[in-house]
Amino acid sequence: MRLRPRLVIGTLVLCALGGLLVWAAADLTPFGTPSGDANAVTRALVHERHVANTVNGVTYDLRGLDTLGEELILFVAALGSAVLLRHGRGEAVEARSAEQEPGPRMGDTVRVAGTVLVGPLIVLGVYEVAHGHLGPGGGFQGGVILASGLLLVYAAGQVLALERVEPMALVEAAEATGALAYALVAVGGLVFSGAALFNFLPYGTTGQLLSSGTIVVLSVAVGVEVTGAVALILTELLDQTLLRGAA
Amino acid sequence: MTVLPYLVAAWLLVIGLWGVVTSRHLVHMILSLSVAQASTYVLLLGVGYRTGGNAPIITTTVTPGAQFVDPVVQALTLTDVVVEATVAAVLLALTVQAHKRFGTVDPDELGEIRG
Numbered sequence: 001m002r003l004r005p006r007l008v009i010g011t012l013v014l015c016a017l018g019g020l021l022v023w024a025a026a027d028l029t030p031f032g033t034p035s036g037d038a039n040a041v042t043r044a045l046v047h048e049r050h051v052a053n054t055v056n057g058v059t060y061d062l063r064g065l066d067t068l069g070e071e072l073i074l075f076v077a078a079l080g081s082a083v084l085l086r087h088g089r090g091e092a093v094e095a096r097s098a099e100q101e102p103g104p105r106m107g108d109t110v111r112v113a114g115t116v117l118v119g120p121l122i123v124l125g126v127y128e129v130a131h132g133h134l135g136p137g138g139g140f141q142g143g144v145i146l147a148s149g150l151l152l153v154y155a156a157g158q159v160l161a162l163e164r165v166e167p168m169a170l171v172e173a174a175e176a177t178g179a180l181a182y183a184l185v186a187v188g189g190l191v192f193s194g195a196a197l198f199n200f201l202p203y204g205t206t207g208q209l210l211s212s213g214t215i216v217v218l219s220v221a222v223g224v225e226v227t228g229a230v231a232l233i234l235t236e237l238l239d240q241t242l243l244r245g246a247a
Numbered sequence: 248m249t250v251l252p253y254l255v256a257a258w259l260l261v262i263g264l265w266g267v268v269t270s271r272h273l274v275h276m277i278l279s280l281s282v283a284q285a286s287t288y289v290l291l292l293g294v295g296y297r298t299g300g301n302a303p304i305i306t307t308t309v310t311p312g313a314q315f316v317d318p319v320v321q322a323l324t325l326t327d328v329v330v331e332a333t334v335a336a337v338l339l340a341l342t343v344q345a346h347k348r349f350g351t352v353d354p355d356e357l358g359e360i361r362g
Contacts, residue, residue, distance in 0.1 A: 021260065
């Protein structure tokens with residue numbers, strides 16, 4: 001469709017949509033006074049599952065099956081973008097290795113900051129993954145922090161080192177292991193309690209590292225899987241940058 | 248204003264869709280889509296917010312009669328963020344492929360090539 005008629009139709013439709021949304025918003029419960037009983041969910045989760053962070057209690061227990069689907073979406077999306085970006089890489093890599101050009105160099109400040117931050121970032125990521133049931137954080141958040149450690153290695157100008165290590169096999173293994181571990185816990189609930197993803201492990205004491213049953217296990221599994229998936233996506237997109245830089 | 252967060256969500260959705268409609272670059276279109284999706288975060292968190300409520304994280308210092316914001320919508324927002332990130336990743340990969348195969352990332356020019 002040409003731009004001008006598209007703009008006219010777009011303006012009309014979006015004005016109508018905006019009007020409907022404002023009309024709908026006027027009838028919603030006033031902000032700050034939700035109609036549902038959120039306190040009941042929070043207290044029930046703490047009482048029955050001994051999980052301090054009830055957001056992750058909802059994510060990995062009440063909505064555990066949805067999170068399984070969500071994790072598989074991430075799994076498939078990472079594989080899909082890898083397949084899309086790897087297509088036709090062969091000839092580009094040949095051209096590049098013939099020229100033997102190094103990747104783009106970063107400024108000294110970026111390299112120093114990147115090198116210094118890699119260690120603390122990985123510690124923070126592991127902490128987030130392991131303490132998802134106790135405080136803010138969890139598998140998804142910690143996994144992204146861990147994967148961004150890879151981005152820091154790139155920013156620190158260690159691209160060549162990254163290529164020597166060849167992290168792809170490790171990254172793909174981490175992604176698959178996390179997804180498999182989640183699925184195994186789901187089957188474990190089926191075997192031990194008769195319902196998939198039922199929290200079948202001992203709940204422990206609220207606030208302890210080993211508490212909340214399968215919630216902490218699932219959080220760690222998701223952390224491993226997200227680390228692999230995000231690292232895979234980042235690596236594939238970085239490869240594109242490197243190839244373009246060499247071309 | 249008791250409806251301001253809902254209006255912010257509506258504005259984000261409308262302005263994001265406007266960006267998609269008028270986009271001349273695929274990366275711009277993907278970012279516009281992200282803005283539109285951000286409206287759902289604002290709406291979900293706004294629906295679950297309770298004035299004066301605590302974060303739904305129980306520590307020993309919380310008094311027995313304390314009120315909490317809704318953890319269910321926060322968990323839904325987490326799911327939303329993850330799905331948005333995966334969609335953006337796949338779309339960006341498709342953009343790279345479109346640029347390789349057709350030499351352009353203008354949606355209008357891509358449409359002419361197909362047609």
